[in-house]
Amino acid sequence: QLKLVNPSQYRFEHLVTQMKWRLQEGRGEAVYQIGVEDNGLLVGLSEEEMRASLKTLRRMAEKVGADITVLREREVDYDSDVPRKITEVLVRKVPDNQQFLDLRVAVLGNVDSGKSTLLGVLTQGELDNGRGRARLNLFRHLHEIQSGRTSSISFEILGFNSKGEVVNYSDSRTAEEICESSSKMITFIDLAGHHKYLKTTIFGLTSYCPDFAMLVVSANTGIAGTTREHLGLAMALKVPFFIVISKVDLCSKATVERTVKQLERILKQPGCNKLPLLVNSDDDAVTAAQQFAQSPNITPIFTLSSVSGENLDLLKVFLNILPPLTNSKEQEELMQQLTEFQVDEIYTVPEVGTVVGGTLSSGICREGENLVVGPTDDGKFLRLKVCSIQRNRSACRVLRAGQAATLALGPFDRSLLRKGMVMVSPEMNPTICSVFEAEIVLLFHATTFRKGFQVTVHVGNVRQTAIVEKIHGKDKLRTGEKAVVCFRFIKHPEYLKIGAKLLFREGVTKGIGHVTDLQAITTKENSLEESLGPGQLSF
Secondary structure, three states: OOOOOOOOHHHHHHHHHHHHHHHHHOOOEEEEEEOEOOOOOEOOEOHHHHHHHHHHHHHHHHHHOEEEEEEEEEEEOOOOOOOEEEEEEEEEEOOOOOOOEEEEEEEEEOOOOOHHHHHHHHHHOOOOOOOOOOOHHHOOOHHHHHHOOOOOOEEEEEEEOOOOOEEOHHHOOOHHHHHHHOOEEEEEEEOOOOHHHHHHHHHHHHHOOOOEEEEEEEOOOOOOOOHHHHHHHHHHOOOOEEEEEEOOOOOOHHHHHHHHHHHHHHHHOOOOOOEEEEEOOHHHHHHHHHHHHHOOOEEEEEEOOOOOOOOHHHHHHHHHHOOOOOOHHHHHHHHOOOOEEEEEEEEEEOOOEEEEEEEEEEOEEEOOOEEEEEOOOOOOOEEEEOOEEEEOOEEOOEEEOOOEEEEEOOOOOHHHOOOOOEEEOHHHOOOEEEEEEEEEEEEEOOOOEEOOOEEEEEEOOEEEEEEEEEEOOOOEEOOOOEEEEEEEEOOOOEEOOOOOEEEEEEOOEEEEEEEEEEEEEOOOHHHHHHOOOOOOOOO
16 A cells, blocks of 8 residues: 555545455455555655554554554655655454464474474473473473473464464463464474484374474584485475574574575575575564465575574564465365365363364364264274364364364264274265375385385375385386386275375385375265164264
């Protein structure tokens, strides 16, 4: 917008309608640039005009129930004697009925690069003492506390309210309070860095569908161990990533610069083809967040310390402005499809019964809904009822496509469930298969890859060993070659979709690709009834 000085009533209404539409497009967020003409010419406004324009913007925001924060100001050289400025303003709608913006960020990096500590500092709001105090609240197992290494996938939340201020555990809030007072939630998926837990890390990246990934590199060790591998995983799964260089308080400026140069060199290689963008000021952070969402080739790099807190605010500014990847239209299209929920975790909770955690990949799920879950070992689907839903540890009536949540299933037998199952609406008639074809690229293999080879296949939340049945048009594959390969699952059939991204590994062998064809096993209606024998489940 150029300027918004004392608009007429009609113009004001028009501007408010426009703001409503923009907020809906950006799922509750919009950035206004004041002092810029529609064709992008930077004209700038005088002090007085700017003040009046911001006042109007504030009035507009109040009318739609949003808050505004000034992101940055800049002076422009325009032919005039008065200094003229441009201002960028973030408009964010206060969430009604729990519709906060939810972004999922997976945290990757080599072992001991400071991933859990950084998350501890962000979510607890106090700096680390250099001895790992900040990460203690994130660990889930005793052996993790003793060794200081993450081995499981833990979730941490960081909220931003509509004014752009950080909402975390620092004011002794509970998770419910953070959810209630935030209009934007960032869920960090803390993954394991150690090589021995690689399968857990891959599972976290494939099944929890993160929007972005944060690669943490320690300034004093540089790129080592699993860093390259994690970088490769993010690129193979096409997850846009940004990089955080931690522990800058431990080493000299020269060492930090060396690590940055090393990273820039790797990012510019033909395989990566990324544009590194070093963030040194708030201004850079704002630019980085906007550019990052628009073009996936840009990779912002932050240098910070969890102990001294240096440059930590730049990361917060970046996370605050980071827009969601899908716009509202794409999400609505997903919501109109039939319900499909991926099961990633299974728990038994006292007095609640069986609880499953995962992501709703399409449709809408309501409390009290009847769904079917499967496939079981013999390829059947069982009926069940969703008793209650929780998102980020607070109750929720309706779950929309793309959101992660836990569903309570009441007295359903836990032994019938496993990771990798799906819960779908009964009329979907899901296709399950034991044999499927995929177009793959072999990334690395010691010898040749041929028929009869066994690999662990990851497709979304499915993780199972499969045998190579046939390689079309070739006898064997070598590193870097492409082919269509036919796989067969060893244990039980799985629910797959054509076009789904696929990763497989076995020892040092690694490959990526996508599912091209399924040999479906037909599930008859009676297989539903059979599985509901006497004493199985009663409604």
